[in-house]
Amino acid sequence: MxxxxxxxxxxxxxxxxxxPIQAQALSRLGHKVYVxxxxxxxxxxxxxxxxxxxxxxxxxDEVLAQAQLLLKVKAPLRSEYSxxxxxxxxxxxxxFDENIDPQDISELTSRGFLGIAYEWVGKGARRxxxxxxxxxxxxxxxxxxxxxxxxxxxxxxxxxxxFLPGGRALIIGCGNIGxxxxxxxxxxxxxxxxxVTQGREDFNSKANKRFETDGVDYIGATGTKLIVMDxxxxxxxxxxxxxxxxxxxxVLNCAVRRxxxxxxxxxxxxxxxxxxxxxxxxxxxxxxxxxRDLVETCISSASxxxxxxxxxxxxxxxxxxxxxxxxxxxxxxxxRTFSYIRKIASLESFxxxxxxxxxxxxxxxxGGHLTHVLSAEKKCLPYRLLSDVIEAKPVPI
Numbered sequence: 001m002x003x004x005x006x007x008x009x010x011x012x013x014x015x016x017x018x019x020p021i022q023a024q025a026l027s028r029l030g031h032k033v034y035v036x037x038x039x040x041x042x043x044x045x046x047x048x049x050x051x052x053x054x055x056x057x058x059x060x061d062e063v064l065a066q067a068q069l070l071l072k073v074k075a076p077l078r079s080e081y082s083x084x085x086x087x088x089x090x091x092x093x094x095x096f097d098e099n100i101d102p103q104d105i106s107e108l109t110s111r112g113f114l115g116i117a118y119e120w121v122g123k124g125a126r127r128x129x130x131x132x133x134x135x136x137x138x139x140x141x142x143x144x145x146x147x148x149x150x151x152x153x154x155x156x157x158x159x160x161x162x163f164l165p166g167g168r169a170l171i172i173g174c175g176n177i178g179x180x181x182x183x184x185x186x187x188x189x190x191x192x193x194x195x196v197t198q199g200r201e202d203f204n205s206k207a208n209k210r211f212e213t214d215g216v217d218y219i220g221a222t223g224t225k226l227i228v229m230d231x232x233x234x235x236x237x238x239x240x241x242x243x244x245x246x247x248x249x250x251v252l253n254c255a256v257r258r259x260x261x262x263x264x265x266x267x268x269x270x271x272x273x274x275x276x277x278x279x280x281x282x283x284x285x286x287x288x289x290x291x292r293d294l295v296e297t298c299i300s301s302a303s304x305x306x307x308x309x310x311x312x313x314x315x316x317x318x319x320x321x322x323x324x325x326x327x328x329x330x331x332x333x334x335x336r337t338f339s340y341i342r343k344i345a346s347l348e349s350f351x352x353x354x355x356x357x358x359x360x361x362x363x364x365x366x367g368g369h370l371t372h373v374l375s376a377e378k379k380c381l382p383y384r385l386l387s388d389v390i391e392a393k394p395v396p397i
Contacts, residue, residue: 001345002032004067005050006060007039010074012304012318014042014326015333017071017092020053022338027054031345034063042323043330064088069345073333074320075100076108086112086367091337091344093118094364096375099291099300099319105379109365114350118333120362120372121340129340131176132332133322138180138254140321141287145169145250146188148307152314153281155249159189166190170241170248172269172294173255174203177287179210181252186222193225193244195237195255195269200226234266242274250283253295269294272311280312289319351390360386367392 003026005018016039018026023033035055037047047057058066064083072092076083081104084090094117096105109115118129149155149167157167169185171178172195186192196203200219203226207218219226227244230236245251251270257263275284275297286298297310300319307316322329344353350366353359364372369384376383 001069002034002067003069003071003341003345004063005033005035005039005055006063006070006072007036008042008073009080010077010320011302012323013074013320014323015073015330016040016043016045016326017073017334017337018341019330019334020045020049020055022334022341023050023055024053025338026342026345029342029345032056032066034058034067036060036063043326069341071337071341078104078107081108081111084108084111084113088113089116089344089350090114091116091118091341095119096364096370096372097378099289100379102379102381105370105375105381109370110368112368113365114353114363115365116344116353116359116362117364117372118337118362120364121358123357123361129333129336132336133329134176135180136322136325136329136332137287138177138182138252139184140324141177141252141254141285141316142169142181142184144316144318144321144324145252145283145285146185148283148314148316149249149281152307153249153279153283155281157185157188157190157249164189167249168247169193169250169252170244171195172251172253174206175254176210178252178254179207181254181287182207182218182224183211185250186218186224190250191225192222193227193248195227195229195241197229197231199228231261234261234269238266238269238271238274241270242277245270245274245278248278248282251278251285253284253286253288253298255294256288256290257293268292268296271296275313276311278311278313281314283314283316285315286317287321289317354386354390366390 026033033055035050035057069089075094090113121129146157149157155167159166168191170193171181174196204218227240286295289300291299298317300317304318304324307314363386367389369389370376371386
């Protein structure tokens with residue numbers, strides 16, 4: 001198969017979807033690899049690196065004309081929608097279920113290409129291509145929040161020695177992002193409070209599994225406090241959080257809204273009045289980059305360095321913070337994506353993709369139709385099952 005590596009044009013996005021050594025491996029398997037000029041520069045890979053490993057460095061137009069499988073990192077911007085045709089397979093983060101406008105989804109999917117989303121590759125609860133970036137995201141938001149707290153609030157939060165007073169952090173959620181933030185901040189001696197859906201035993205179990213330890217009491221060892229979400233009466237949890245916020249230096253929201261906690265039941269976990277009660281210059285980050293989802297005042301940003309004041313509180317909500325360490329992020333991401341790239345490139349028909357459960361779960365659009373049920377339901381858009389679209393339009397690769 002002819003494979004194309006596109007250069008990212010999103011602001012501050014420096015990752016690339018394929019390493020030169022991986023281009024070489026694909027070439028040795030008989031695939032042709034076209035790399036857009038300068039695609040890897042932000043991650044530390046020159047055009048010469050790709051050429052030395054069997055890739056052909058060409059213009060974007062040539063990539064689009066020659067390649068069938070197109071590799072990207074971030075979802076296409078509006079200016080890129082017209083790049084794709086029904087002959088293309090696009091493999092990238094698509095995030096149709098997040099901040100993208102429904103009209104934009106309709107416009108993009110109308111191009112007819114087969115869109116496979118990194119974030120939905122997998123089965124069950126496991127999302128292997130989302131996991132490494134989520135873990136990195138938690139560490140980077142914690143790091144950035146500490147920097148902002150020093151700069152904007154004048155508080156040095158780490159407690160490397162006993163003479164330092166240290167700072168206080170509130171983390172919402174204990175998934176991949178939340179556990180990374182917890183590890184980073186608790187290792188530096190901050191007083192940490194975590195909002196969880198269950199209790200101490202569940203948190204310790206998740207932390208031991210994540211950090212490959214056995215029987216460690218992370219709560220006891222770090223003095224971490226827990227706030228357990230009351231799903232039956234979320235207002236009680238809000239009251240507990242509201243009581244804690246005036247003494248908190250850093251808030252990191254690392255959770256997304258669950259399907260059983262609609263806006264009608266709980267509009268925001270942290271609303272504007274709660275933000276207003278925080279100390280001036282404190283830091284508030286939505287690490288999920290979901291606009292006004294659980295936190296009323298948080299709006300995502302494409303800039304790695306943009307922060308803003310609202311209610312005298314510093315907000316930082318970058319929607320692609322792994323790009324801050326583009327070389328590390330590229331290595332971590334492509335180490336996971338590469339086996340799926342090889343699998344897609346080896347298939348002989350679009351139908352074969354549908355027969356592979358792990359890939360089928362990640363197909364978000366094909367033949368001009370939205371095929372991802374969750375995204376369609378969240379955006380109130382019509383959809384068709386992938387199997388129905390393929391049956392009506394069988395196309396060989």
